Amino acid sequence: MRIRLAIRYTAISSIVLLIVMSISAFLHIEKVQKVFADKSLQEADVISEMILRDSYHLMLADNNEQLQLMIEEIGKTPRVKRARILGKAGVVSFSMNKHEIGTVLSEDDESCSFCHLEGSKALIDVPVEIRSRVFSDDSGNQYLSITRGIYNEPTCYTADCHAHSAEEKKIGVLDLVISQGQMADLAHVHHKDVIVSTTVMLFILSLCHYLLTRKYICDPIQGLLEQTQSLSEGDLSARVKNLSKDEIGELGRSFNVMADNLTQAQLELKEWGNTLELKVEQRTAEMSDMQSQLLRSAKLASMGELVAGVAHEINNPLTGILMFASLSSKTPDLPQQVKDNLDLIVSETGRCAKIVRGLLEFARESFPEKKRDSINRIIEHTLTLVSQQIILQDVDIQCHCGESLPDLEIDADQLQQVFFNMFINAGQAMPNGGKLIISTQWVDEEREIKIVVEDTGTGISQENLDKVFDPFFSTKSQKGFGLGLSVSYGIIKNHGGRVDVKSREGEGTRFSIYFPVDGELSPDSGLEEEPS
Numbered sequence: 001m002r003i004r005l006a007i008r009y010t011a012i013s014s015i016v017l018l019i020v021m022s023i024s025a026f027l028h029i030e031k032v033q034k035v036f037a038d039k040s041l042q043e044a045d046v047i048s049e050m051i052l053r054d055s056y057h058l059m060l061a062d063n064n065e066q067l068q069l070m071i072e073e074i075g076k077t078p079r080v081k082r083a084r085i086l087g088k089a090g091v092v093s094f095s096m097n098k099h100e101i102g103t104v105l106s107e108d109d110e111s112c113s114f115c116h117l118e119g120s121k122a123l124i125d126v127p128v129e130i131r132s133r134v135f136s137d138d139s140g141n142q143y144l145s146i147t148r149g150i151y152n153e154p155t156c157y158t159a160d161c162h163a164h165s166a167e168e169k170k171i172g173v174l175d176l177v178i179s180q181g182q183m184a185d186l187a188h189v190h191h192k193d194v195i196v197s198t199t200v201m202l203f204i205l206s207l208c209h210y211l212l213t214r215k216y217i218c219d220p221i222q223g224l225l226e227q228t229q230s231l232s233e234g235d236l237s238a239r240v241k242n243l244s245k246d247e248i249g250e251l252g253r254s255f256n257v258m259a260d261n262l263t264q265a266q267l268e269l270k271e272w273g274n275t276l277e278l279k280v281e282q283r284t285a286e287m288s289d290m291q292s293q294l295l296r297s298a299k300l301a302s303m304g305e306l307v308a309g310v311a312h313e314i315n316n317p318l319t320g321i322l323m324f325a326s327l328s329s330k331t332p333d334l335p336q337q338v339k340d341n342l343d344l345i346v347s348e349t350g351r352c353a354k355i356v357r358g359l360l361e362f363a364r365e366s367f368p369e370k371k372r373d374s375i376n377r378i379i380e381h382t383l384t385l386v387s388q389q390i391i392l393q394d395v396d397i398q399c400h401c402g403e404s405l406p407d408l409e410i411d412a413d414q415l416q417q418v419f420f421n422m423f424i425n426a427g428q429a430m431p432n433g434g435k436l437i438i439s440t441q442w443v444d445e446e447r448e449i450k451i452v453v454e455d456t457g458t459g460i461s462q463e464n465l466d467k468v469f470d471p472f473f474s475t476k477s478q479k480g481f482g483l484g485l486s487v488s489y490g491i492i493k494n495h496g497g498r499v500d501v502k503s504r505e506g507e508g509t510r511f512s513i514y515f516p517v518d519g520e521l522s523p524d525s526g527l528e529e530e531p532s
Helices: 002-060 064-075 181-232 247-274 276-329 336-363 375-386 412-428 484-494
Strands: 080-086 092-095 132-136 142-151 170-179 371-373 395-401 408-410 434-443 448-455 498-504 508-516
Touching: 002 064, 002 132, 002 142, 002 170, 002 181, 064 080, 064 092, 080 142, 181 247, 247 276, 276 336, 371 375, 375 395, 375 408, 375 412, 375 434, 375 448, 408 412, 412 434, 412 448, 412 484, 412 508, 484 498
Parallel strands: 395 434
Antiparallel strands: 080 092, 080 170, 132 142, 142 170, 371 408, 434 448, 448 508, 498 508
């Protein structure tokens, strides 16, 4: 597996290197060929310039025989294939091949075509690129043909021997053909060296890539694989060692972390098994708490029935006492002491009537008339009612209602009573002013709406915190009957919700109310149901 991976990546990288190095070698060879061609052209141009300078004096002395001998000697040079001088009208005046002396060349001849472009007159001072060309013979040998104009200088048209007209610009052409064999051999050797060096470098790079891939990729992966197999067989002590600082090292570190977590999990399982008894006790305590809540609900229900009976029994006598005491207190000519006593009876009887009325409200099992409504609207409406209460005048009320909350199937009047009781209780806990914070939010994990009512009042002691929902329990010594939160607790339960309370003396109290939402509803659905 390790060797296959190394060979695969080596082959891919070698192909990429081969393509890149081939392109580089090709461009290099092309550049060298151009340099060789330019150098050969310059050399041929220099040779032609030297020939013209050597023949200049012979022409000036009209020594044609000596000039012909010089041309023949030049033709004996191994690199020179053809050397000749053309006169006017394309007549071959001197040549290394005597049999072509005197022949006339047309403008279409290869020796004349460079100076007569597209049938024009002979050009003057033609660049060397135009008056040269490279060609090959039937054997494949390359040659460079170059022509050079012989111009009519003042020493020519003023000489006594064969003076030319001063109007003539060009009086002849030197036609020279030089073999490119030596340059071609040099280029071939260079090309061969480039190919060999490229092949050697490709082999060395591929070998290095193979070895480095095995060392830094394949071997670490093989070690990781071995440790993974050991871990799968149950050896939790398996760890990857000699970690590098690259991605494979990060993979090895992740494996070690995973192995540590598995080891820790196994230890926790053993510890959990050893402490199973403690877990059972904790679970039993939780069940006891749940049972306590159920008992409290049953207690409230039983007490409600008892309270209802008592309230009905004492309500009629209280009504009679209140009525006759009120009528008697209005009788004229009563002594002031008797009138005061009757007023006290009326006051206390009215207080008893309020207690009875509270008992009846607590005991009455009124089923909520549920309709789909917004919890935020009910809270805002309740705040509008209680904000005018004197007890909340110095309280800073802050309401943070969550957006896009789904509507609930609720009895708006009953929930308004719940919030009214809580807001008034919060105001009574802050006689010197404070802060009342109401917030609503969506709890996605439980799919329920959470309402928080928090104040900065006097708070509730820890020993009384579990009794706040019990009937007739109140922390207010002179006012209140201890029924408001009990009634609120029953309303919340009848709506399928729950309520939690947290408090600390001197810091404030926080009530958290939770109402479940139908499965079809979500925070963005409003009154509409999601399609099934």
